[in-house]
Amino acid sequence: MRTVVIGPNEAGQRLDKFLHKYLKEAPPSFFYKMMRKKNILLNGSRCEGGQILRDGDELKLFLAEETLERFGAGAGADTEEREKYLRAYRRIGPLEVLYEDGDILAVNKPVGLLSQKAEDADISLNEWLIGRLLASGTPEAAGADTFRPSVCNRLDRNTGGIVLCGRSLAGLQLLSRLLREHRLEKEYRLVACGDIRGEADMTGWLLKDAEKNQVRILERPFPGARQIRTGAVPAGRRFLPGIGPVTAATARLHTGKTHQIRAQFAACSHPLLGDPKYGDPKVNAAVRSGYGLKSQALHAWRVRFPEELPERFGHLAGKEITAPPPEPFAALWDAVLAAEK
Numbered sequence: 001m002r003t004v005v006i007g008p009n010e011a012g013q014r015l016d017k018f019l020h021k022y023l024k025e026a027p028p029s030f031f032y033k034m035m036r037k038k039n040i041l042l043n044g045s046r047c048e049g050g051q052i053l054r055d056g057d058e059l060k061l062f063l064a065e066e067t068l069e070r071f072g073a074g075a076g077a078d079t080e081e082r083e084k085y086l087r088a089y090r091r092i093g094p095l096e097v098l099y100e101d102g103d104i105l106a107v108n109k110p111v112g113l114l115s116q117k118a119e120d121a122d123i124s125l126n127e128w129l130i131g132r133l134l135a136s137g138t139p140e141a142a143g144a145d146t147f148r149p150s151v152c153n154r155l156d157r158n159t160g161g162i163v164l165c166g167r168s169l170a171g172l173q174l175l176s177r178l179l180r181e182h183r184l185e186k187e188y189r190l191v192a193c194g195d196i197r198g199e200a201d202m203t204g205w206l207l208k209d210a211e212k213n214q215v216r217i218l219e220r221p222f223p224g225a226r227q228i229r230t231g232a233v234p235a236g237r238r239f240l241p242g243i244g245p246v247t248a249a250t251a252r253l254h255t256g257k258t259h260q261i262r263a264q265f266a267a268c269s270h271p272l273l274g275d276p277k278y279g280d281p282k283v284n285a286a287v288r289s290g291y292g293l294k295s296q297a298l299h300a301w302r303v304r305f306p307e308e309l310p311e312r313f314g315h316l317a318g319k320e321i322t323a324p325p326p327e328p329f330a331a332l333w334d335a336v337l338a339a340e341k
Contacts, residue, residue, distance in 0.1 A: 161300025
């Protein structure tokens with residue numbers, strides 16, 4: 001028999017989901033059968049799997065130790081897996097942490113780093129996050145047994161700026177819910193082709209081509225297309241020799257879909273400078289040679305939390321987090337704004 005005391009990183013999830021993580025090699029039918037036979041008890045009582053776990057709950061597993069070991073009970077990450085995360089952390093190196101508490105972490109993702117890996121051989125911000133917590137000596141935060149920290153919002157590889165991460169299960173659930181409900185204000189800085197005047201509220205329907213990893217913006221509903229909305233406010237304008245008129249602007253996401261800002265500005269005849277998918281190749285070549293910009297002129301600049309949050313997260317109510325933009329984007333942004341003074 002084994003007793004498992006539920007901790008803060010297990011609380012808040014369904015019992016059956018916890019068991020699926022704890023008994024990694026067991027088919028779901030096994031632990032449902034064990035619950036029916038009262039070989040698995042929650043706080044001394046029969047359970048069915050749908051109960052929401054609370055911090056301090058006691059789970060008793062009346063199973064042979066050999067059975068528990070065979071199904072990988074509580075085995076967590078093995079040495080090889082832990083070393084993989086630590087290698088990713090060391091290889092990526094120090095990143096700018098913008099905010100951190102026991103539940104969430106905000107990091108300034110550099111251009112060129114994946115938010116989450118697309119293939120097994122990739123290393124990403126997600127691996128860096130787990131490796132960082134392992135290296136810091138907080139294995140409970142790294143979730144070796146039943147929880148792994150994770151990034152919550154993704155940025156394109158060649159877009160830098162704020163990425164929010166869940167350090168605890170409660171933090172991950174909060175961020176996921178706020179993002180799903182569009183309650184986090186997310187503001188980007190960008191530099192686009194053309195002379196943009198006046199605030200804009202751009203709407204449309206985004207259709208993704210998964211094979212090409214590219215999207216199209218449509219004016220009307222279409223099967224498979226998702227409605228999108230982006231707000232934009234010009235901050236400055238300038239004529240750049242060899243490029244033409246450009247506008248520095250802030251964009252606010254009211255929805256968050258793949259390549260939304262990049263594709264929506266391009267659909268309005270204002271592609272972002274340096275954008276390899278939706279931009280003008282001649283402009284991109286000119287901005288690369290003249291300003292050293294090798295990727296789209298887009299930066300996830302600011303995030304603001306809503307005023308109303310659960311008590312545990314009251315310290316985040318109304319909190320703003322900003323990320324300093326990297327060079328050469330920062331110099332280009334400043335140059336465009338300086339022309340307005």
